[in-house]
Amino acid sequence: MGLLRDWHYIERAVEIPALSEMIREALIRALFVRDDRVLPKDLIGDLNRGPAVTVKVKDDAEVRKLVRVLNGQESTVSLGLSAEDYHYFRTRLGVGRTREFGLVGRPKTLLTYDWIVPEQRGVQLDFSSYAGIEFTEGAHRAIVQVGAMWKRLYDEALGNGHMAPFVPTVPLDFAIGDAFYGDAPFASYRGDFGSYVNGLRTISPYGHRARVGFEEVANNGTAYDLLHATGPLASEFFIPLSAAVRLDPKPAARKTLTYAFDDGAKTAAAFDKLTRSGQPITWVHVTDASAAKILRPAVPAEAFTVQVSIGGTATGLAAKEKALDALLAGFKSKAADVPNPFDVPADAYRKAAESVERSLFVGEVRLPARAFGDFAARLRAYGDQMAARTGLYASIRETGTVSVFPFFATPKDRTRAYDLSKGVNTIASKVPGAVFVSRLAHLWSEESHFRRRMDLLRRLKLEIDTAHVVQPLVAP
Amino acid sequence: MASLDYAHRRLVNTLGPERVARGEFERMVYSHDFASLPKIALLQWRLYPDFVVLPQTTGEVSALVKLSDESDLQITPRGGGTGGSGGAVPNRGGVMIDMRKMSRIVGLDAENRTVTVEAGATWKDTADYVESKGFALPVVPTNGVASTVGGAINSGATGFGGYRGGTLRDAIVSLEVVLPDGSVLRTASDRDAAGNFANLTPLFFGAEGTLGIITKATLRVMPKPEAAKALAYALPDLETGGAFLKSLVDAGTMPHHAVLLDRDHFVFQRALRSDAPEPMTIVLVSLQGPKDEVGDQEKTIDDLASKGRGSKLPSDVAGHLWDARYENYGARRLSRGLMVSANLVPVARLPEAVEKAAEIRDKLKLNGAIQAYLVDSTTAVLAPYVLLDDTRPSGGTALGFVKRMGDAAFELDGHPMGLGLFFVFNLRKMHGNATTFISSVKTVFDPRKKINGGKTLEVWTKYTWPGLRAIPPPGMAFGLEVAAILRRLKPTRDRFVRAYESAREG
Numbered sequence: 001m002g003l004l005r006d007w008h009y010i011e012r013a014v015e016i017p018a019l020s021e022m023i024r025e026a027l028i029r030a031l032f033v034r035d036d037r038v039l040p041k042d043l044i045g046d047l048n049r050g051p052a053v054t055v056k057v058k059d060d061a062e063v064r065k066l067v068r069v070l071n072g073q074e075s076t077v078s079l080g081l082s083a084e085d086y087h088y089f090r091t092r093l094g095v096g097r098t099r100e101f102g103l104v105g106r107p108k109t110l111l112t113y114d115w116i117v118p119e120q121r122g123v124q125l126d127f128s129s130y131a132g133i134e135f136t137e138g139a140h141r142a143i144v145q146v147g148a149m150w151k152r153l154y155d156e157a158l159g160n161g162h163m164a165p166f167v168p169t170v171p172l173d174f175a176i177g178d179a180f181y182g183d184a185p186f187a188s189y190r191g192d193f194g195s196y197v198n199g200l201r202t203i204s205p206y207g208h209r210a211r212v213g214f215e216e217v218a219n220n221g222t223a224y225d226l227l228h229a230t231g232p233l234a235s236e237f238f239i240p241l242s243a244a245v246r247l248d249p250k251p252a253a254r255k256t257l258t259y260a261f262d263d264g265a266k267t268a269a270a271f272d273k274l275t276r277s278g279q280p281i282t283w284v285h286v287t288d289a290s291a292a293k294i295l296r297p298a299v300p301a302e303a304f305t306v307q308v309s310i311g312g313t314a315t316g317l318a319a320k321e322k323a324l325d326a327l328l329a330g331f332k333s334k335a336a337d338v339p340n341p342f343d344v345p346a347d348a349y350r351k352a353a354e355s356v357e358r359s360l361f362v363g364e365v366r367l368p369a370r371a372f373g374d375f376a377a378r379l380r381a382y383g384d385q386m387a388a389r390t391g392l393y394a395s396i397r398e399t400g401t402v403s404v405f406p407f408f409a410t411p412k413d414r415t416r417a418y419d420l421s422k423g424v425n426t427i428a429s430k431v432p433g434a435v436f437v438s439r440l441a442h443l444w445s446e447e448s449h450f451r452r453r454m455d456l457l458r459r460l461k462l463e464i465d466t467a468h469v470v471q472p473l474v475a476p
Numbered sequence: 477m478a479s480l481d482y483a484h485r486r487l488v489n490t491l492g493p494e495r496v497a498r499g500e501f502e503r504m505v506y507s508h509d510f511a512s513l514p515k516i517a518l519l520q521w522r523l524y525p526d527f528v529v530l531p532q533t534t535g536e537v538s539a540l541v542k543l544s545d546e547s548d549l550q551i552t553p554r555g556g557g558t559g560g561s562g563g564a565v566p567n568r569g570g571v572m573i574d575m576r577k578m579s580r581i582v583g584l585d586a587e588n589r590t591v592t593v594e595a596g597a598t599w600k601d602t603a604d605y606v607e608s609k610g611f612a613l614p615v616v617p618t619n620g621v622a623s624t625v626g627g628a629i630n631s632g633a634t635g636f637g638g639y640r641g642g643t644l645r646d647a648i649v650s651l652e653v654v655l656p657d658g659s660v661l662r663t664a665s666d667r668d669a670a671g672n673f674a675n676l677t678p679l680f681f682g683a684e685g686t687l688g689i690i691t692k693a694t695l696r697v698m699p700k701p702e703a704a705k706a707l708a709y710a711l712p713d714l715e716t717g718g719a720f721l722k723s724l725v726d727a728g729t730m731p732h733h734a735v736l737l738d739r740d741h742f743v744f745q746r747a748l749r750s751d752a753p754e755p756m757t758i759v760l761v762s763l764q765g766p767k768d769e770v771g772d773q774e775k776t777i778d779d780l781a782s783k784g785r786g787s788k789l790p791s792d793v794a795g796h797l798w799d800a801r802y803e804n805y806g807a808r809r810l811s812r813g814l815m816v817s818a819n820l821v822p823v824a825r826l827p828e829a830v831e832k833a834a835e836i837r838d839k840l841k842l843n844g845a846i847q848a849y850l851v852d853s854t855t856a857v858l859a860p861y862v863l864l865d866d867t868r869p870s871g872g873t874a875l876g877f878v879k880r881m882g883d884a885a886f887e888l889d890g891h892p893m894g895l896g897l898f899f900v901f902n903l904r905k906m907h908g909n910a911t912t913f914i915s916s917v918k919t920v921f922d923p924r925k926k927i928n929g930g931k932t933l934e935v936w937t938k939y940t941w942p943g944l945r946a947i948p949p950p951g952m953a954f955g956l957e958v959a960a961i962l963r964r965l966k967p968t969r970d971r972f973v974r975a976y977e978s979a980r981e982g
Binding site for chain 2 (some may be wrong): 140204209210211212216217223225228231233237246248249250252284311319340397398433442449453464
């Protein structure tokens with residue numbers, strides 16, 4: 001993820017006398033959009049240094065060996081490279097020089113944008129070939145290697161009598177590891193992805209295999225819950241290799257109901273009512289007209305399309321459907337035959353993901369269900385003002401929170417991403433109860449408790465990774 | 477170190493004389509938690525605090541923490557004292573902070589579906605308050621009558637409603653915590669913790685009060701369910717009971733709570749109250765939700781029960797059992813003491829786990845009952861309890877049961893719950909190579925080990941001399957293993973309840 005590293009870099013940069021005059025936000029902008037006219041040469045140098053070598057991981061032993069090499073515990077000879085590769089590896093990394101470099105995992109698919117401060121000429125791990133999925137007979141859990149694609153897990157779970165209830169709100173072709181190394185927005189109606197992770201198999205900064213959390217059971221009463229505390233920042237503390245994820249049993253029958261709404265206020269009222277009903281639902285996926293056109297080009301798009309996935313017995317489903325019809329009152333039309341984005345063949349999913357990926361995403365806005373219509377209207381108005389077509393994907397939690405991922409039909413350049421992020425942040429600040437939780441928004445935050453928490457996390461990272469191997473912090 | 481009299485004066489100046497106690501009786505009350513300990517433990521630890529204080533505000537807690545810099549006295553925070561691993565008892569005396577005077581319900585935010593409470597409020601009071609406003613807590617710890625909000629969070633508790641409502645960790649929006657330097661921290665954003673990358677709440681969930689003192693909690697609430705119904709099924713034996721619980725998960729049902737209570741539990745209940753149900757193995761299922769769904773689930777569960785050789789009990793029996801759900805350990809009155817061993821085990825191995833618990837209980841010649849309930853689709857709590865008399869020499873040996881149960885939980889790919897003062901030897905077995913990560917957390921938050929030091933990660937003794945100041949965790953494990961061996965050598969089974977023995981012999 002790199003948030004901690006970016007935050008640390010900015011904290012230290014504002015201490016530089018030449019930059020201390022510059023307001024924090026202006027510095028973040030300059031770093032993010034690479035405005036080299038205002039940045040000192042040293043900082044530009046830091047931003048230009050990318051990972052020197054990419055290693056395609058096939059086995060966790062390779063990662064362990066790499067960590068030990070970076071720690072100076074083993075020689076590069078033990079990597080077992082050919083003479084040519086060996087020379088390349090040593091030259092690129094500059095092994096033998098007195099400079100720190102570390103390991104960083106490469107996300108398979110990034111929803112938003114890359115980190116600001118890259119790994120400084122270290123090693124980038126590519127997990128695309130580390131993609132096994134293992135189910136246990138009789139237990140509703142899977143051990144998923146970080147390179148395994150979410151879609152494969154979803155399909156194979158169903159084939160093995162389970163169900164992965166967490167789906168990506170923005171249906172991109174994510175790997176499971178993108179939840180730790182990137183920003184994959186997996187969620188179900190009942191909770192965020194973190195609540196489905198029992199444990200992580202990791203490599204520690206000392207090259208040991210270390211299991212954070214548990215595999216077969218939840219983590220209660222075992223001292224500090226590092227697994228959920230580090231959450232999306234886990235890859236800055238250790239190197240996650242596999243996740244033990246909790247699945248649901250496959251229901252006897254499943255159904256996706258599609259409701260079309262022509263008005264944001266009606267949609268918001270329906271969401272509020274739905275989340276107060278206590279109905280057990282697998283997931284709720286929402287698209288506005290722009291998103292619906294991308295996902296389902298053949299189906300005429302309404303202002304808002306709400307797809308609700310339910311499971312249970314055949315008789316139970318009928319009762320649930322009736323109850324949902326009443327709860328989502330105000331819908332313009334309803335259908336039971338519109339395919340949902342997730343239960344389609346893998347090729348079709350990938351193809352749709354490619355279309356979705358073309359838009360520019362800036363991150364997530366969390367807001368109370370009742371505020372959904374207000375936010376959607378403001379977003380549309382903002383798009384008109386910026387002359388960029390906007391749209392949104394959203395999911396709903398039973399807690400009454402809606403996760404909205406706004407997007408813009410505009411080229412993916414960092415200046416545009418920054419300015420649009422700023423705009424979305426302004427919109428979110430005007431909607432009661434809404435909060436923009438993108439990485440940039442975290443960097444902007446100057447709230448004292450938040451800064452204190454980040455500082456504690458930074459100290460914890462330095463305590464766990466004393467060897468400075470896992471995405472080491474960089475100071476200007 | 478400043479003198480105790482000086483420390484007393486400073487404490488009285490901070491809180492007033494009526495909220496600072498140093499009498500023998502008060503100190504004795506706070507020298508143990510729910511677990512019964514033999515007196516021999518006093519050779520190892522100074523379990524009596526030097527002072528007991530009762531703060532009423534976050535500011536006072538902060539002042540007390542800062543005072544300990546002057547007095548150099550250890551601080552032990554305490555809620556309802558319902559834990560059983562020594563997390564809330566002192567090991568070197570010091571200042572015991574009883575949080576129960578901070579029991580206000582600060583307010584309910586109906587729009588955002590949250591309730592903010594002070595850490596000393598009990599779960600039952602909080603649940604009742606929330607219910608009176610048309611809402612419900614997603615999960616309430618099983619000992620919710622006495623367990624405080626801060627206490628249960630510190631012990632990483634599970635409870636009623638968790639299978640449907642989610643874990644207690646997920647039910648916490650944010651915490652207000654006094655850190656070891658006396659500063660006050662909010663552990664997450666109040667607006668939406670889950671979306672915030674810097675959410676430190678999980679670090680305090682299960683921390684046993686070793687990172688700071690929780691003073692307030694903002695919890696999620698959910699609308700009160702439309703319908704609620706309790707169902708009870710009699711099962712032929714423990715193993716089928718365990719299999720029935722597993723079948724509820726496999727069939728995709730969503731009970732609010734499902735618990736297995738073995739027949740011995742009802743033998744004890746019968747010895748206490750004539751209106752207790754006939755002794756038999758019972759699975760109690762609570763359903764909550766929309767009316768249609770409750771009806772549909774009941775049908776599904778009835779079918780599963782009949783396939784699993786279970787018979788449905790009358791609804792008044794089920795209702796009575798559900799109403800009495802918090803009165804779980806009344807059997808303590810039969811024997812002076814009681815020890816609960818809480819463990820998490822995989823649902824997939826639940827039938828095997830309950831059998832194993834019964835086997836250990838019988839091998840150690842103890843009187844006890846097996847209980848298990850569902851936490852989520854992978855996890856169940858296995859929480860057998862045994863009776864003991866800590867005034868007899870053989871009483872303390874019953875502690876060996878908890879050690880053996882913990883070992884069994886590891887063998888079953890689960891883990892025991894709670895480290896506290898007595899079970900620190902399980903830390904490495906739980907976390908393996910990640911133990912060093914866990915220790916780092918304490919180093920960052922409390923480098924001087926001021927708050928609840930010498931627990932969870934290490935076992936301090938009352939002595940401060942080098943070589944004697946701490947017990948190596950394997951030493952504690954060895955001691956409890958010896959206790960288990962002594963139990964096995966005991967020629968006769970405990971006889972706390974005559975009916976229990978005759979039922980077994982019959």
